[in-house]
Amino acid sequence: xxxxxxxxxxxxxxxxxxxxxxxxxxxxxxxxxxxxxxxxxxxxxxxxxxxxxxxxxxxxxxxxxxxxxxxxxxxxxxxxxxxxxxxxxxxxxxxxxxxxxxxxxxxxxxxxxxxxxxxxxxxxxxxxxxxxxxxxxxxxxxxxxxxxxxxxxxxxxxxxxxxxxxxxxxxxxxxxxxxxxxxxxxxxxxxxxxxxxxxxxxxxxxxxxxxxxxxxxxxxxxxxxxxxxxxxxxxxxxxxxxxxxxxxxxxxxxxxxxxxxxxxxxxxxxxxxxxxxxxxxxxxxxxxxxxxxxxxxxxxxxxxxxxxxxxxxxxxxxxxxxxxxxxxxxxxxxxxxxxxxxxxxxxxxxxxxxxxxxxxxxxxxxxxxxxxxxxxxxxxxxxxxxxxxxxxxxxxxxxxxxxxxxxxx
Amino acid sequence: xxxxxxxxxxxxxxxxxxxxxxxxxxxxxxxxxxxxxxxxxxxxxxxxxxxxxxxxxxxxxxxxxxxxxxxxxxxxxxxxxxxxxxxxxxxxxxxxxxxxxxxxxxxxxxxxxxxxxxxxxxxxxxxxxxxxxxxxxxxxxxxxxxxxxxxxxxxxxxxxxxxxxxxxxxxxxxxxxxxxxxxxxxxxxxxxxxxxxxxxxxxxxxxxxxxxxxxxxxxxxxxxxxxxxxxxxxxxxxxxxxxxxxxxxxxxxxxxxxxxxxxxxxxxxxxxxxxxxxxxxxxxxxxxxxxxxxxxxxxxxxxxxxxxxxxxxxxxxxxxxxxxxxxxxxxxxxxxxxxxxxxxxxxxxxxxxxxxxxxxxxxxxxxxxxxxxxxxxxxxxxxxxxxxxxxxxxxxxxxxxxxxxxxxxxxxxxxxxxxxxx
Numbered sequence: 001x002x003x004x005x006x007x008x009x010x011x012x013x014x015x016x017x018x019x020x021x022x023x024x025x026x027x028x029x030x031x032x033x034x035x036x037x038x039x040x041x042x043x044x045x046x047x048x049x050x051x052x053x054x055x056x057x058x059x060x061x062x063x064x065x066x067x068x069x070x071x072x073x074x075x076x077x078x079x080x081x082x083x084x085x086x087x088x089x090x091x092x093x094x095x096x097x098x099x100x101x102x103x104x105x106x107x108x109x110x111x112x113x114x115x116x117x118x119x120x121x122x123x124x125x126x127x128x129x130x131x132x133x134x135x136x137x138x139x140x141x142x143x144x145x146x147x148x149x150x151x152x153x154x155x156x157x158x159x160x161x162x163x164x165x166x167x168x169x170x171x172x173x174x175x176x177x178x179x180x181x182x183x184x185x186x187x188x189x190x191x192x193x194x195x196x197x198x199x200x201x202x203x204x205x206x207x208x209x210x211x212x213x214x215x216x217x218x219x220x221x222x223x224x225x226x227x228x229x230x231x232x233x234x235x236x237x238x239x240x241x242x243x244x245x246x247x248x249x250x251x252x253x254x255x256x257x258x259x260x261x262x263x264x265x266x267x268x269x270x271x272x273x274x275x276x277x278x279x280x281x282x283x284x285x286x287x288x289x290x291x292x293x294x295x296x297x298x299x300x301x302x303x304x305x306x307x308x309x310x311x312x313x314x315x316x317x318x319x320x321x322x323x324x325x326x327x328x329x330x331x332x333x334x335x336x337x338x339x340x341x342x343x344x345x346x347x348x349x350x351x352x353x354x355x356x357x358x359x360x361x362x363x364x365x366x367x368x369x370x371x372x373x374x375x376x377x378x379x380x381x382x383x384x385x386x387x388x389x390x391x392x393x394x395x396x397x398x399x400x401x402x403x404x405x406x407x408x409x
Numbered sequence: 410x411x412x413x414x415x416x417x418x419x420x421x422x423x424x425x426x427x428x429x430x431x432x433x434x435x436x437x438x439x440x441x442x443x444x445x446x447x448x449x450x451x452x453x454x455x456x457x458x459x460x461x462x463x464x465x466x467x468x469x470x471x472x473x474x475x476x477x478x479x480x481x482x483x484x485x486x487x488x489x490x491x492x493x494x495x496x497x498x499x500x501x502x503x504x505x506x507x508x509x510x511x512x513x514x515x516x517x518x519x520x521x522x523x524x525x526x527x528x529x530x531x532x533x534x535x536x537x538x539x540x541x542x543x544x545x546x547x548x549x550x551x552x553x554x555x556x557x558x559x560x561x562x563x564x565x566x567x568x569x570x571x572x573x574x575x576x577x578x579x580x581x582x583x584x585x586x587x588x589x590x591x592x593x594x595x596x597x598x599x600x601x602x603x604x605x606x607x608x609x610x611x612x613x614x615x616x617x618x619x620x621x622x623x624x625x626x627x628x629x630x631x632x633x634x635x636x637x638x639x640x641x642x643x644x645x646x647x648x649x650x651x652x653x654x655x656x657x658x659x660x661x662x663x664x665x666x667x668x669x670x671x672x673x674x675x676x677x678x679x680x681x682x683x684x685x686x687x688x689x690x691x692x693x694x695x696x697x698x699x700x701x702x703x704x705x706x707x708x709x710x711x712x713x714x715x716x717x718x719x720x721x722x723x724x725x726x727x728x729x730x731x732x733x734x735x736x737x738x739x740x741x742x743x744x745x746x747x748x749x750x751x752x753x754x755x756x757x758x759x760x761x762x763x764x765x766x767x768x769x770x771x772x773x774x775x776x777x778x779x780x781x782x783x784x785x786x787x788x789x790x791x792x793x794x795x796x797x798x799x800x801x802x803x804x805x806x807x808x809x810x811x812x813x814x815x816x817x818x819x820x821x822x823x824x825x826x827x828x829x830x831x
Contacts, residue, residue, distance in 0.1 A: 027693035028709070067690070255697075256714075262692035263710065269690055277682035280674040281445035281708040281722070282694055283665070288703065290696035297446065297709050298674065309693070 001106070002049045003095045003189070004032055004058060004119030010242040013371035014345055016390050018057035021119035023240070024328045024346075026253055026262055027309045028276060028296040029269040030061055031240065032119040037267045040068040042127040045075040046109055049119065050098040052082045052091060060273060067270040080105060094211030100202040106195065114198055116213065118189035122238030122249055124265040130192055130231050133168055140197040140226040143171070143218065144233045145185035154178055157187035157214040161230035168231040174222055176215040187214060188233060197226060236260060243387075247343060247367040250309055250326050254292050274329055276312045287318055303333065311346075320350075323359065328372070342382075345372035345390065356382040361404065416549055417529040417609070418462050419520070420453060421513055422537035423470030423500075428653045430784045431793045432757065434812055436475035438652070439537035442740050442758075444664050444673055445708040445723050446680045448479055449651060450537040455678040458486040460545035462533065463493040466523050468516050470500050470509055485681035498523060512624030513603075518616045524609065532612050534605040534625070540660050541602075541648035542676040548606055548642050558611040558637040561585065561630070562604030564644040573650075574600035575626040577634075577641055585639045590626045599641065601626060602648060611637070647671045655787050658755060661721045661738045665704050691724050699730070715745070723758075732762075737769075746800065753806070754790045763800030768792060770803040776828045778807045785809065785828075805829065 004021035014023050021032035032049075039047060047070060051058050058079070065077035080102050082092045092098035099106075099116065106114060113131055125144070134142040145159055157176045160183040162169035173182055191213060201217050210216050221228050236259050238249035252259040271277035279298025284290070288301035295301065298312035303320035313330035316322060320337040329346040333339065337350045340357035350356075354376045357368050361384030368382055371390030377397050382388070383404035392408055402408055426438025433441060439450035457465055465488060469476055482488075483495035498520050500509050510516035517524075517534060524532060531552065533545055543562065552560040563577060571592060578587035578597050589596065605625060607615075615629060615637075622628035633639050647670035651657040663669035682690075691710025696702060700713040707713065710725040715732035725742040728734055732745040733752075740758040745751055749762040752769035762768055774788030785791065785807040792798065793812035804810060805827035814831055825831050 028690075254695075267690075267692065271682050271690055278674070278677070278679050280664075280672075280678075281706040284702050284705050284707065285667075286704050290702060291700070292698045293696050294693040295696070295707075296693035311693075 001099055001102070001114065001116045002032070002035060002047065002119045003098065003117065004049050005052045005092055005095075005098055011240070011246065012243065012387055013369055013389050014243075014246070014343070015053075016371060017054055019051060019053045019055070019119075020240075021051075022057040022061055023246075024311055025122060025240070025246075025250065026260070026267065027294045027311055029262070029267055030273075031122065032058070032061070033267055033269045034122050034124070034265075035117050035119055036068045036070075037265065038123075038125050038127060040070070040268060041266055042125075044115065044127060045070065045072075046111070047077045048102065048105055049077065049079045050092065050095075050102065051079055052098075055079065055081060061270055063270050063272060067268050067272075078105070094216075095213050096202055096205055096217050097211035099198075100206060100211070103199055103202065107199075111195060114193045114195050116189075116191040116193065120240070121188065122236075122240060122260060123188070123233075124235055125190070125233060127190075127192075129167070130190070133165075133231055134192040134229070137165075137168075137229055138227065139192075139229040140194045141218070141221055142168070142192040142229045142231050144188040144190035144231045146188055146233045146235075146237045147184050148186040150181060150184055153181035153184055153186055155186075157189075157218070158183050159185045159187065159230050161185050161232065168229055171218075171222065171228045171230045174218050174228075176212075176219075185230060185232070188237065189213070190231075190233075192231075197221070243343060243367050243369045247326065247341070250343075251307070251324075253294060253309060254307060274312065279312045285318065288316070303335075325356075341366055341384065342368040342370065344370045347372055348374045348376065350376050351378040351380075353379045354382070355380075356386075357384050361385065415464065415529060416462055416531040416533050416545075416606070417524060417527050418457050418465040418533045418535065418545075419517060419524075420450075420457075420465060420467045420535050420537045421516060421603075422450060422467050422473075422476060423510055423516065424536070424538055425471045426538060426652055428784055429651075429657060430654060430781060431791055431809065431812060432654075432657070432755065433472070435472065435794065437469065437472050440476040440479055441651075441657075442723060443540070443651070443657075444661060445706050445721050447673060447678060448680070449540065450476065450479070451678055451680050452540050452542070452673075452676075453535055453537045454480075454486045455676070456541070456543050456545065457533075457535070458488070458679065459677050460543075460547075462545060463488065463490075464527050464529075465495040466498045466520060466527075467495065467537070468498045468510070468520065470516075473497070473499060479681055481681060481683065485679055485683070496523065512627065514616065514625050514629050515623040517612070518620070521613065521616065524613065529609050532607045532609050534607065536603040538652070539602070539648060539650050540671065541644075542646060542678075543604070543644060545604075545606075548604075551642050552606040552608075552640070555583070555640045556638065557606075557640040558608055558615075559630070559633055559639045560606040560642050561639065562602040562644050563599050563641040564602055564648055565598050566600045568595040568598050571595040571598060571600060575603075575630065576600055579641045583641045583643065585630075585634050585641050588631045588634050590631070601630075602644060604642075606642075654755065654784055654789055654791065658738060658789055662719070662736075664721065665706055665719060700728075715747075729764075740794075749798075753788050754792060756792045757794040757796075757812070759795045760792045761797045762792075763798050763802065765800055766798045766802045766804070768798060768804045768808075770805050770824075771827060773827045774806050776807060778809060778830065779828045780809065780830050799823070804831075 070077040158181040160172040240246040285302035295310040296312045302318040303316040311329045319335040320333045332349045336353040366384045368386040370388040373391045381401035385405045387407040389409045422439040488495040577585040649660045694711040701716045706721045708724040714730045715728040720737045723741040729747045731748040738755045746764040750767045777786035788806045790808040792810045796814035804825045809830040
C-alpha cells in the first residue's frame with residue numbers, strides 16, 4: 001500500500017498541481033518511480049496507491065503499470081481514491097485512515113504480509129530482505145529506520161532499537177517528531193505488518209481523532225506490547241521535503257560515482273508519460289557544453305551547462321549559461337540567460353538575458369524555484385531563494401526584479 | 410480525422426541491402442539502427458501513422474527476426490486496436506510457385522489474399538528502407554483528384570544519380586508519359602522513390618494480367634503508362650536511401666549538421682521503446698567532469714568521461730577518460746576504454762574498444778577495402794557486433810572487424826592495415 005496522497009507545503013510551487021509523489025526527479029523520472037522500481041525488483045506484484053491530492057498527474061503516470069511490469073494475470077496496480085459510502089463521509093483523514101478505508105481491498109487478496117510505503121522518498125531497498133526479517137522474527141510490525149545526525153532527528157519519527165541482530169532488533173521506544181530525540185534512528189515510513197494486527201489497530205484507531213501511522217498506530221502497538229521490531233536500513237536515503245533538500249538530493253545524482261545511481265538502481269519510469277520515449281537523443285551543438293551534468297533525450301544544448309540536471313526537451317540556446325540547476329521538461333532558455341541554483345518546473349520560458357540566483361547566495365535558503373508554464377520577461381532578475389508561482393500572467397510580473405527571498409504569486 | 414478513405418498499406422521490407430555489409434549480417438536493412446534510438450523502418454512506419462493510415466502489411470523475407478521483434482504488436486505506431494493492425498507477411502509456398510519473392514510486384518501478388526481480406530479503395534506500396542518524411546494522406550487525395558490508376562512518388566535528383574532509379578518523363582499535368590528503369594543516359598532528373606498508390610481494383614486487375622511481370626519498375630509501370638492513368642506525385646523534402654555505408658554514415662551525420670533538413674523529432678518519428686536487449690528506460694545521459702562533447706547526438710544511458718565530437722551515440726555507450734570519439738556512429742552499449750580513439754567508423758552493438766586502441770588510424774582514406782572495395786572506399790571502418798578490439802591495437806581506414814571478433818593477440822599483430830579485414 002503506497003501512501004501517495006499528500007502535497008508537501010514546503011515544496012511549494014512544485015506541488016500546486018501534483019502530489020509530492022508525482023514531482024519529477026532524476027532527469028526523467030518521478031519520485032514515486034523509486035518505490036515502484038524497488039517493488040519491481042523485490043518481486044512484489046500486487047500494489048495499491050492511495051491518492052487524493054490532484055491525482056491526475058499520478059494516474060497518468062502510473063498508466064497500466066506496465067512500466068513496472070505490474071500488469072498480468074496475477075499482477076496489478078490499482079489507484080485507490082477516497083470514496084463515500086453509507087458509513088463513511090470523509091476524505092482520507094490521514095495515512096492510517098486511508099489504509100483503513102481500503103481494508104476490504106487488502107482482505108480480498110488475503111496476503112501474509114502487508115507492506116506500507118510512502119511514495120515520497122528517494123532510496124533503493126530490497127523489501128524482500130525486510131520481509132524475510134519480519135517473518136523470521138515473527139513480528140507484528142517491522143518498521144525500517146535509518147541513522148541520522150541527532151540534530152536533525154527531531155524532524156522524523158525516532159526510535160530506539162535494541163542491538164539484537166545485525167539488521168535490527170526490538171523497538172524500545174518510539175516518538176513522532178520529538179523535540180528532544182532519544183535516539184538517532186529515523187523512520188523511513190516503510191512498514192511491514194501482520195495483517196490481522198494491522199486491521200485491528202486501524203479499526204481501533206477510528207475512535208481516535210488523529211489517523212497517522214507514526215503518531216498513532218506505532219505508539220498504540222507499543223502500548224499493547226505487540227511484537228514491534230526496528231529494521232536497520234544502511235543504504236542511501238534522500239530527503240525531498242523542502243526545495244533546498246530537493247535540490248541537494250538531486251545533486252547526489254551527479255559526479256563520477258553518484259550516491260544515487262539510477263542505472264545501477266534500475267529505476268524504471270513510464271516512458272509514455274510526457275512522451276519521453278519519442279524524444280530524439282540529446283543534441284549538442286557546435287558550441288554546446290555539459291560539465292558534470294545529466295540530460296535526457298529531447299534536450300538541445302547550444303549553451304553552457306554545469307552541475308545541472310536537464311529533463312527531456314530542455315532547449316539551452318547559444319550564449320545561455322546554466323549552473324547548479326534542475327530544469328524540468330521542455331524549459332526553453334534563451335540567449336544571454338544565466339541560471340544559478342534554481343529549480344524550474346515544466347514548460348517555463350526564460351527570455352533573453354534573464355538572471356536567476358547568483359553563484360553564491362548568502363541566505364541559508366538559497367535555491368530559487370519557478371512554477372510551471374511561466375514566461376519570465378526579457379532581462380528580468382530573480383534573486384536567491386525566490387519563489388514564483390505557476391503561470392504568472394504577463395501583467396503581474398514586477399518591473400524588473402525579485403529581491404532575494406521574495407515570492408511572486 | 411482522416412480526409413480520404415482508409416487505404417491499405419503494404420510495406421516492402423524484404424531487401425537484403427547487402428552493401429551495408431556487416432550491419433545487415435544479422436538483420437534486414439529496415440531493422441538497421443539509425444540516429445541513436447531509431448531503426449530505419451521507423452521512418453516509414455511513423456509516416457504511415459502520421460498520415461492516419463491504420464492497416465499495414467509488412468512483407469518480409471531476409472533475416473526477419475530482428476525486424477519482427479522490433480515491430481512487435483505495432484503499438485509503438487498506434488497500430489493496435491479493434492480496426493487497426495499490422496501484420497507480418499512472410500513468403501509462403503504457393504500452388505505452383507515455391508520460390509521467394511521475385512520482385513516487388515511478385516511480392517504483392519503473392520499477398521493478394523491479404524489485400525482481399527482488408528477491403529480498401531486504394532493500396533499504398535512503400536519501401537521500408539528510406540529516411541524521409543511524407544504525408545501519404547496528401548498523396549492519396551492527389552491520387553483521387555487526378556483520378557489516377559497509379560500515382561508514383563517522385564523527386565528531383567542530380568542527373569548523375571539517375572542511373573540508380575526508375576525515372577519518368579511527365580507532361581504538364583504530371584502525367585507520366587515515358588518511363589525508364591535505371592537509365593544509363595539520363596533524359597530527366599525525376600526519380601521514383603518506390604512509393605506507389607494504386608486503386609485497389611486496378612492493382613488486382615493489373616497483377617492478374619501476366620505473372621511474368623514481377624517488378625513494378627521493370628514490368629508493370631512501363632506497360633501501365635501506355636494503357637492507364639499513371640501520375641507522378643512530386644516530393645521536395647529530404648529523402649535518402651541509406652543503402653551504402655557512405656550514405657548511411659552521411660545521413661546519420663546530417664542529423665547533427667545544422668539546417669540539413671532532417672529532424673526525427675520534428676518529423677514525429679517514433680522508435681519502439683520496448684524493443685531491444687532491455688527496455689529504453691535508461692537513465693539520462695551523464696557528462697562527467699572533464700568530458701567534452703560537441704556537435705553530437707547522445708542517447709539516454711550514455712556515460713561520457715572523454716571527448717565526443719561529431720558523432721551519433723546509441724543508448725548506453727560509455728566513453729572513458731581520455732578516449733576520443735570523432736565522426737563515428739556507435740550502436741548500443743559500446744564501450745570505448747581509456748585513451749582509445751575512434752574516428753570515422755561505424756561500431757555495431759556492444760563493441761569494446763580496448764584501452765589505447767585506435768579504430769581509424771592514419772590518413773590514407775583512399776585505399777578501399779580489399780574484400781569489399783565497393784562497400785568501403787571513403788575511409789569509414791566497420792566493427793561488427795560484440796567485437797572486441799584488444800588494447801593498444803591499431804585499426805586502419807576502410808577496415809572491417811567481423812561480428813564477435815575476439816582474438817587477444819590479433820593474430821600476433823597489433824595492427825590492421827588500411828583496407829584489411831579481420
